Amino acid sequence: MHLFSRPALALASLLLWHGAAASQDKPVAAQGSGFDFYVISLSWSPSYCAEQGLNANRRQCGIDRDYAFIAHGLWPQYASGYPEFCSSSEPERVPNALVGAIIDIMPSAGLVGHQWRKHGSCTGLTQAAYLEATREAYERVAIPPELDNALDPSRISADAVESAFISANPGLPPEGIAVSCKSGRLTEVRICLTKQLEFRSCSEVDARGCRASNLYVPSAP
Template sequence: MHRYYGIAAFVGLMIAAGLMIFLQDPIVPSWDVGDTPAVIVQAAPKPVPAPAEGTKPLPIGQGFDFYVLSLSWSPSYCLSDEGEGNQQQCGSSKAFGLIVHGLWPQYEKGYPESCASDQPDRVPDNLGQHYLDIMPSMGLMGHEWRKHGTCSGLSQADYFRVTRAAFEKLKIPDTLQQPEIRQTMSPDGLEQQFVAANPGLSTKAMSVTCDGERLEEVRICMTTDLTFRACEEVDRKSCQRSSITIPPVAN
């Protein structure tokens, strides 16, 4: 009898030992032996930053066919009776060359003017002060907004923003970069200088106008997204003189 008790006790010990080993070293799937699978964590998508002011899409005007960027030769204007009384633009301390007369919405024939608008008639100082370097008169800004800007389909702020973009699109030839001496040349010659300085511009997309014998304005035709384009009606209004004088910029 004692012999059977001994055998039973021995078997019990063996079973208990096997159970302990099982609990300490459990069986795992073959793919997990010695190399647990990596956990894939996806990073959260980075937010897209808002565009900076200079990279905002250009506002596109509506209700017309193209723009005329009209640039006035300030020294000629300041020699006129009207210019003599304009202290913002003219005077011994002023040294403006080509300034923006206006950005004019045009039809293929003719142009709109003084359109109905929900914007104020007056250009506020806190807006206009940002454009005095290219349009050196608050009175000029107000006039251009009321007559032409109201027909652009744009707000005041967007209209003047597009006006600056149009001005900066154009490269001014060296001839008109603050010249200190009086110059004489043909209107066609001046147009060719603009064409040479601006890839994509042709003489059919511009005109040079004169006030008597003096250079008055340079007018450039642009699409609503400010690409140079031909404009027959504007081109026909070029000065017909064989030569014009370009008064020097005052110092």
């Protein structure tokens, strides 16, 4: 005995086909926490302040601020590419209490919120756990003494920046760090970490690094 008529079977097959096609069309972000590793992005704050000028966040760039490297964000990565703006059961807005708990290393509520929505939502973590992991990753990296303050402007090569971080962080491989630059200025240092926040190599991230031989490192405003 047939439980379904031919038209019903045809309709069922059509619906299954459309469901499979729709799943194939989903962006990689829909994979959520199925990522491979993290990048902790350390932003040279004075470069952001110089680029943004009067539009810069005053908490970060006021005349009484001397931020050097801040936590730009903790980014989940695939071996190739990365997820972003994933669906999450957590709210989009980060509560003031959580912002206040990390404002010392991410000195902008707007930055905290954006990093959560774009990157944190793809980790499978709660907002609190993501920001806690961001702090742990930030504190995992030792800042080289020559780059530990933003009081004096200087010039340095991208290779020298990488070498300084590698010397200050035993176990950090040369293929696990990348310098970013813009308009001749040092902007970021990106370091790859396992999900357990241990140093690791990341060839794709490393390959995109800045290779400039004479980077300007501006001082705090």
